[in-house]
Structure formats: structure tokens, C-alpha cells
Amino acid sequence: MKHIVVLTGAGMSAESGIKTFRDADGLWEGHDVMEVATPEGFARNPELVLDFYNQRRRQLNEVDPNRAHLDLVQLEKDYQVTIITQNVDDLHERAGSSNVIHLHGELRKARSSKDENDIKVWTQDLNLGDLCDKGSQLRPHIVWFGEAVPMIEKAMKICAQADILVIIGTSMQVYPAAGLIDFAPSDTPIYYIDPNPAIQSRGKITVIAKSATEGMKELLKRLS
CATH class of the missing domain: 3.40.50.1220 (TPP-binding domain)
Structure with a gap:
């Protein structure tokens, strides 16, 4: 075969x-990509980043x-x-x-912010205070700019x-x-x-x- x-x-x-990754002006859903798709952006404003991916995850529930x-x-x-x-x-x-x-990466998964191999299925909103089993904040399981x-x-x-x-x-x-x-x-x-x-x-x-x-x-x- x-x-x-x-x-x-x-x-x-x-x-x-589902909208394409970036518009012609370099914005992703109205956001500067570097604010919502880099480790540095997450470190600066984790709530913004988590909310951004929560919206993307909710959108995914509405399409086929x-x-x-x-x-x-x-x-x-x-x-x-x-x-x-x-x-x-x-x-x-x-x-x-x-x-x-x-x-x-995958929108419907989350991973430890300290261990990239600690990955969980995650279908609901991901918020500050949602922790991995070892106590670290969970982040979207997305490969951000600057990451391997x-x-x-x-x-x-x-x-x-x-x-x-x-x-x-x-x-x-x-x-x-x-x-x-x-x-x-x-x-x-x-x-x-x-x-x-x-x-x-x-x-x-x-x-x-x-x-x-x-x-x-x-x-x-x-x-x-």
C-alpha cells in the first residue's frame, strides 16, 4: 500500500x-502575535495569553x-x-x-509550564491557578515562537x-x-x-x- x-x-x-493564523497586518485575532504566542508574552501577561487561547478553544467547539x-x-x-x-x-x-x-501543538491540550512532556487533555477554559500534578501553572500545549x-x-x-x-x-x-x-x-x-x-x-x-x-x-x- x-x-x-x-x-x-x-x-x-x-x-x-477557523481564521488563518495571521492577518496581513501581522495581527492574530486583533492581538500582536508576540504578546500571545511567545514564552515572553506569557511571562509578562499570563492572563491575556490564557484568555486568548480560551477564546480559540471555544471557537473550535463551534465548527466542524x-x-x-x-x-x-x-x-x-x-x-x-x-x-x-x-x-x-x-x-x-x-x-x-x-x-x-x-x-x-494542540488547542485541546495543556501542559506544565515547567515540564513540556507533562501534557493533559484540556477541553475547558484554562485559568491562572490550574496546576499540573507537581504544582506548576498549566499553559496551552502550543509551540510558541522561539520554542523548539x-x-x-x-x-x-x-x-x-x-x-x-x-x-x-x-x-x-x-x-x-x-x-x-x-x-x-x-x-x-x-x-x-x-x-x-x-x-x-x-x-x-x-x-x-x-x-x-x-x-x-x-x-x-x-x-x-
């Missing part, structure tokens, strides 16, 4: 109603997987499928995908095993995730689905300049 590796970004979830998420599940009938996502939502899992790696990406080496190894690589809804500009394409074997066909593609069709790369839902519909036809 051929192995399809899928790299997904914000455009994957946009049609579910879109057709593109469901179509990726369909691929599992004929392929081994591994999804490597930059998204912190759980829409791939809720759609039914069985093998999902989150590069940048723990899953990146595993993602590199998976991309090196890809028979087909599919990239959906990402600008291919955020590193280290953007560099994963370089780990695919030289003869691996690559499909890039994005309405505003950052790269053009060339060689082994086929660009499908469509939204995630329309692009996945076309990809299923091409792979059938």
Missing part, C-alpha cells in the same frame, strides 16, 4: 470557519470538519495516510483521520518515506515546517493545493490552485 504524506496549514481549516478533512479520510481506504499539520485544531481527528502529527518544534524530526523521517506528498493550505513560508518538502524522495510526486500558491508547477510538483475542498475533490479524481 502506497504511503501518502499530507502537510496541512491554516487553509485546510479556513473553510470550517469540512469536506476536505473528510476526503482525506477517504484516502485511507486505498493508501497509508499520515497527516502532518501545522494546525492546532482537532478537525482532522474529528473527521476520522487515524494518523495525525501536530507540529505546533518537538515533532519536527519525526516529521522529517515520515516525509522521507512518502510515495506521494500532498501539501494543503499553507504558504510554505513558516520554518521548520516549510522545509519538510525537501525530505521527500527525489522521485516522489508532490501535489500542492492552495488558492494562492507560493510556488508554481514544475518537475514533480503539481499545483492545484484551488481551495482545500475544491482541491481535494480534484486530487481524488487524479489519484483514482
